[in-house]
Amino acid sequence: MKPLEYHAPTSLDEAISILKAEGSQAAALSGGTDLIIQNRARPLDLAHMVDIKRIPELNVLEYDAKNGLRLGAAVPCYKVAEYEPIVRLYPALAEGAELIGSIQIQSRATVGGNICNGSPAADTICALIVLSAICAIRGPDGNRDVPAVDFMVGPGETALKPGEILVEMRLPPPPAQSSNAYLRFIPRNEMDIAVVCAAANITMDDKGVTCTAATVAIGAVGPTPILVQAAGAVLTGAKLDAAAIAKAAKAASAAARPIDDHRGTVEFRTHVAGVLTRRTVELAAQRIKEDAK
Amino acid sequence: MSTNRMVSTTINGEDMALIIDDRMTLLDALRDRAGLTGTKEGCLSGDCGACSVIMNDRVVDSCLVMAAEAEGAAIVTVEGLADGTELHPLQRRFLEQAALQCGICTPGFLVTAKSLLDRNNNPSAAEIRLWLAGNLCRCTGYDKIIRAVEGASADLRAAKG
Numbered sequence: 001m002k003p004l005e006y007h008a009p010t011s012l013d014e015a016i017s018i019l020k021a022e023g024s025q026a027a028a029l030s031g032g033t034d035l036i037i038q039n040r041a042r043p044l045d046l047a048h049m050v051d052i053k054r055i056p057e058l059n060v061l062e063y064d065a066k067n068g069l070r071l072g073a074a075v076p077c078y079k080v081a082e083y084e085p086i087v088r089l090y091p092a093l094a095e096g097a098e099l100i101g102s103i104q105i106q107s108r109a110t111v112g113g114n115i116c117n118g119s120p121a122a123d124t125i126c127a128l129i130v131l132s133a134i135c136a137i138r139g140p141d142g143n144r145d146v147p148a149v150d151f152m153v154g155p156g157e158t159a160l161k162p163g164e165i166l167v168e169m170r171l172p173p174p175p176a177q178s179s180n181a182y183l184r185f186i187p188r189n190e191m192d193i194a195v196v197c198a199a200a201n202i203t204m205d206d207k208g209v210t211c212t213a214a215t216v217a218i219g220a221v222g223p224t225p226i227l228v229q230a231a232g233a234v235l236t237g238a239k240l241d242a243a244a245i246a247k248a249a250k251a252a253s254a255a256a257r258p259i260d261d262h263r264g265t266v267e268f269r270t271h272v273a274g275v276l277t278r279r280t281v282e283l284a285a286q287r288i289k290e291d292a293k
Numbered sequence: 294m295s296t297n298r299m300v301s302t303t304i305n306g307e308d309m310a311l312i313i314d315d316r317m318t319l320l321d322a323l324r325d326r327a328g329l330t331g332t333k334e335g336c337l338s339g340d341c342g343a344c345s346v347i348m349n350d351r352v353v354d355s356c357l358v359m360a361a362e363a364e365g366a367a368i369v370t371v372e373g374l375a376d377g378t379e380l381h382p383l384q385r386r387f388l389e390q391a392a393l394q395c396g397i398c399t400p401g402f403l404v405t406a407k408s409l410l411d412r413n414n415n416p417s418a419a420e421i422r423l424w425l426a427g428n429l430c431r432c433t434g435y436d437k438i439i440r441a442v443e444g445a446s447a448d449l450r451a452a453k454g
Contacts, residue, residue: 004296036356105427
């Protein structure tokens with residue numbers, strides 16, 4: 001086993017300078033629930049782990065009605081799933097966070113790490129996409145923002161360049177008369193990776209009759225998560241009746257580009273992408289009605 | 294070069310300083326440095342929960358924590374459950390219900406169940422099953438484990454009065 005050095009910087013600049021200096025020999029350690037396993041399997045062969053959990057900027061978790069949500073990249077999933085403003089206003093994100101692994105994994109795993117791992121089946125990325133999250137990145141050349149929809153660029157690959165760190169995700173405050181939902185299909189009750197997943201974010205008019213904005217994203221059905229613009233387009237301006245929702249589901253199935261593997265066939269995943277789209281849209285619409293009561 | 298360092302932690306209420314190699318996990322440090330071999334190595338991938346320990350009031354898989362991360366942390370292992378020779382209600386109920394056969398998974402189940410009962414001393418069977426979903430047992434079929442946790446939770450409520 002190759003020697004390894006653990007670093008626990010307390011500032012972003014210090015973490016970035018180690019990551020920059022050590023290049024592919026170094027990786028940021030957040031919850032470790034992917035990184036430690038991957039490094040044990042040796043393809044990473046890391047010489048340096050840079051623990052980012054002691055950096056204050058990465059532990060921010062705050063919401064206000066004007067600026068929305070700030071979620072630091074090192075905040076563990078159990079805190080995300082328990083944080084009242086997230087549960088109330090961004091339920092799709094809470095649902096993604098609380099589905100990741102076991103109670104043990106949720107103590108450690110982070111939303112930031114979930115998306116930096118770059119899996120198209122990641123449980124939080126579809127929610128972040130439909131909630132219009134911005135990923136705030138800091139690196140040797142300063143700060144830049146990347147929309148969540150552009151954060152993953154291929155299986156296991158993200159927009160992060162060498163030396164860069166995901167600092168936080170910023171989610172705009174949700175408009176009135178809106179809600180959102182995330183669902184995944186797995187063959188078990190717990191402890192699994194999505195075969196297909198989907199999130200929807202819906203805004204209705206003041207009367208709660210006509211949909212004024214809709215965003216749908218599907219995951220585990222392509223090399224990266226897919227923002228299904230056609231699904232949003234057919235819902236926007238429509239009454240959310242069965243016919244409109246069926247069209248959105250069809251659009252999601254049409255946008256799916258899954259592979260065949262031991263967890264699901266192309267045919268099954270394509271079908272389920274539509275089913276989950278329908279269910280997440282219905283669930284989000286239901287939540288808007290309940291909130292109105 | 295490989296880095297060694299001293300990590301100061303509190304394990305089962307006792308301050309400890311462990312000399313570790315940065316490659317080690319918390320599981321390695323507990324077993325090979327602290328001599329606490331109750332915590333078991335299972336899958337090394339966060340699926341089985343045999344290595345569960347409580348770290349700063351949250352149950353974690355110790356195979357997925359680097360030992361160096363334990364600096365300043367408070368750890369509880371299965372060795373910390375009994376009070377001297379007095380078994381914890383969970384341990385008593387596991388024996389009584391025969392909630393173990395080969396025993397490899399048992400320390401992880403005990404620690405994870407303790408972390409549940411520390412939060413909620415009256416969980417439903419469904420809550421117990423959900424909380425223990427990250428602990429695998431290939432012998433018992435789980436029902437006896439669930440009954441043992443239910444029994445221990447009743448004991449703890451009775452003791453509280």
